[in-house]
Amino acid sequence: MKIVTPINTFQEIKVMSIRDDYDFENLINETERLVLKYLEDQLQQDFAKDFCKCQDCVLDMAAYALNSLKPVYRVSLLGSLYTHNLDETEYGKEVSAAVNKAILKIAANPSHD
Numbered sequence: 001m002k003i004v005t006p007i008n009t010f011q012e013i014k015v016m017s018i019r020d021d022y023d024f025e026n027l028i029n030e031t032e033r034l035v036l037k038y039l040e041d042q043l044q045q046d047f048a049k050d051f052c053k054c055q056d057c058v059l060d061m062a063a064y065a066l067n068s069l070k071p072v073y074r075v076s077l078l079g080s081l082y083t084h085n086l087d088e089t090e091y092g093k094e095v096s097a098a099v100n101k102a103i104l105k106i107a108a109n110p111s112h113d
């Protein structure tokens, strides 16, 4: 891979350059993956059966949960081999609790009527 080091360029150009020079496809937001997994699980449970599940509400729930969590990123060089290793940890429990709180919060105060 040829890496061009910019000299005397603006920050914007460097940002463009790093995206051209490196493939960020393998940078995985593990927190987002877990939030969506727990959101899917919990929205199917009984306590959520009467909650609005429109596009706006579900995205608000995901955003609310994600904003309350410390992000965890990982670099995936081995495909999905390690994708499930956080689920059973303390962090997995934290994510599950944050998703539960987000569902209840948004269901009680949806951004629409």
Ligand SMILES: [Zn+2]
Pocket (backbone or CB within 6 Å): 052, 053, 054, 055, 056, 057, 058, 110, 112
């Ligand atoms: Zn809604």
